[in-house]
């Protein structure tokens with residue numbers, strides 16, 4: 001398997017954790033987002049969206065981190081990334097989507113760049129935008145997890161699920177943009193617990209060979 005990835009990409013970080021949890025070896029294809037390599041003809045031929053991550057598994061090419069993770073879960077079910085009961089699966093998916101669909105897209109590189117290019121936001125303004133979008137999103141997820149009876153050492157129970165694979169990279173981004181994560185005690189606790197696990201540690205941005 002080949003993963004098109006960038007060290008600081010939180011969506012790539014999710015997939016790296018999933019591959020690690022499932023003990024799946026992979027070759028990395030590094031796409032330097034700050035240098036614009038995601039818009040190169042070579043990368044666009046792989047993913048016309050011009051985004052990472054992309055997983056290649058033989059002739060199968062999959063973009064979108066959650067689609068990749070569900071694919072991996074279907075072909076390598078152990079350990080599972082989703083619980084068994086439909087209501088529990090929906091709960092884990094709803095936390096995952098709240099992060100992957102409602103927070104991360106508002107603060108990704110393409111959006112902050114557009115704020116600068118089209119709306120005159122300087123670097124401080126772009127960072128403030130990202131911080132506020134992350135804070136707003138995490139507030140709701142903190143509440144969701146704090147009041148749910150199944151929240152354990154991880155987002156759902158005591159083993160990592162798709163929700164933790166989304167949460168830990170988003171908390172990484174939160175710290176990067178100066179969000180005070182102590183305001184989100186449940187999220188901070190789950191994040192600290194998960195980051196102790198080898199698959200999470202090995203997938204961390206700073207542990208990647210392309211970190212610069």
Ligand SMILES: N[C@@H](CCC(=O)N[C@@H](CS)C(=O)NCC(=O)O)C(=O)O
Pocket residue numbers: 008009010011012033038050051052053063064065066100105108109110111
């Ligand atoms: N929904 C996508 C998001 C992918 C995404 O936003 N990737 C970012 C890095 S985390 C990217 O490639 N950004 C490049 C750009 O915006 O130009 C997923 O989950 O894979």
